[in-house]
Amino acid sequence: MSTLKMAIQKSGRLNQDSLKIIKDCGISIDNGKDQLKASASNFPLEVFYLRNGDIPQYLRDGVVDVAIIGENVLIEKGQDIDFVERLGFSKCKVSLAVPKNEIYTDMSYFEGKKIATSYPNTVQKYLNAASVSTNVHLINGSVEIAPNIGLADGICDIVSSGSTLFKNNLKEVEVLLKSEAVLAVSPRISVETQKVLDKLQFRIQSVLKGRNSKYVLLNAPNDKLESILAVLPGMRSPTVLPLAQEGWSSVHSVISKNQFWEIIDELKAKGAEGILVCPIEKMVL
Numbered sequence: 060m061s062t063l064k065m066a067i068q069k070s071g072r073l074n075q076d077s078l079k080i081i082k083d084c085g086i087s088i089d090n091g092k093d094q095l096k097a098s099a100s101n102f103p104l105e106v107f108y109l110r111n112g113d114i115p116q117y118l119r120d121g122v123v124d125v126a127i128i129g130e131n132v133l134i135e136k137g138q139d140i141d142f143v144e145r146l147g148f149s150k151c152k153v154s155l156a157v158p159k160n161e162i163y164t165d166m167s168y169f170e171g172k173k174i175a176t177s178y179p180n181t182v183q184k185y186l187n188a189a190s191v192s193t194n195v196h197l198i199n200g201s202v203e204i205a206p207n208i209g210l211a212d213g214i215c216d217i218v219s220s221g222s223t224l225f226k227n228n229l230k231e232v233e234v235l236l237k238s239e240a241v242l243a244v245s246p247r248i249s250v251e252t253q254k255v256l257d258k259l260q261f262r263i264q265s266v267l268k269g270r271n272s273k274y275v276l277l278n279a280p281n282d283k284l285e286s287i288l289a290v291l292p293g294m295r296s297p298t299v300l301p302l303a304q305e306g307w308s309s310v311h312s313v314i315s316k317n318q319f320w321e322i323i324d325e326l327k328a329k330g331a332e333g334i335l336v337c338p339i340e341k342m343v344l
């Protein structure tokens with residue numbers, strides 16, 4: 060079997076969650092701190108620790124077969140590279156921001172002005188779509204400081220909680236895109252290696268489904284069973300087992316994290332008792 064070469068970020072925001080998802084797929088890698096490359100002992104996988112910004116080019120050249128990377132970086136530097144899975148972590152936006160006390164109505168604000176950013180292509184595309192002519196100034200870090208030191212009138216950078224903007228007296232005025240970590244694939248992946256990727260992707264999907272679901276156990280009086288079962292989805296349908304105590308049943312089901320609290324409230328209102336909620340490690344449908 061051929062070996063799948065995967066790039067992950069060497070250090071930074073994506074590193075820990077990328078290693079965690081590989082681990083949760085049951086794959087053991089030696090992630091010694093100073094190594095730039097590591098092999099899995101129980102799956103045909105090699106992991107390369109690289110700078111996030113360099114990864115699109117490595118994918119394009121086929122130096123690596125797949126990568127865990129922010130969708131924002133693909134949009135900026137790898138429009139020709141597809142991704143096959145959204146991974147549900149490192150969620151953020153790429154936004155334009157201006158000093159807090161500026162009056163902002165629309166994109167015409169930026170006409171003839173200067174924007175500092177690490178995302179020049181993304182910004183330029185947005186400016187073109189709005190037919191605004193602006194000077195885009197590339198800087199690689201600490202972008203939010205630019206307006207305060209007179210380097211630019213506005214900035215375009217990643218926004219998550221908004222606290223970096225707040226601390227620098229800036230306000231978000233346009234959201235250019237929303238992003239999360241994705242599994243990107245080299246256009247040069249071989250047919251043989253694609254088979255290994257399919258296996259890995261199957262595992263990743265099982266892990267993600269598990270992360271997005273909870274296993275719920277509860278006790279229900281038999282006379283209320285029907286209405287309780289009506290709010291429970293389950294994988295196929297809920298499991299119902301008799302309790303030792305006459306007139307009661309134990310109900311087991313799987314609930315999506317998104318609907319979780321609504322369903323729990325409804326279950327309680329309908330007479331469910333002793334509700335237990337457990338994490339799901341993996342889910343294979």
Ligand SMILES: Nc1ncnc2c1ncn2[C@@H]1O[C@H](COP(=O)(O)OP(=O)(O)OP(=O)(O)O)[C@@H](O)[C@H]1O
Pocket residue numbers: 068069070071072073109110111112113128129130131132149150151217218219220238239240
């Ligand atoms: N504050 C944040 N909240 C959520 N996700 C973020 C945040 N900042 C960055 N990200 C996501 O994590 C990715 C990596 O960000 P990070 O700042 O660690 O690396 P970088 O400096 O852009 O890249 P490099 O590895 O080239 O140094 C970004 O491309 C983005 O997708």
Ligand SMILES: O=P(O)(O)OC[C@H]1O[C@H](OP(=O)(O)OP(=O)(O)O)[C@H](O)[C@@H]1O
Pocket residue numbers: 072200201202203216217218219220221222223224
């Ligand atoms: O909206 P917030 O939650 O404040 O997050 C946004 C900040 O996070 C990122 O920087 P990071 O902390 O990764 O530092 P960096 O500039 O060194 O990459 C990004 O470049 C923003 O500055």
Ligand SMILES: [Mg+2]
Pocket residue numbers: 072
């Ligand atoms: Mg950063």
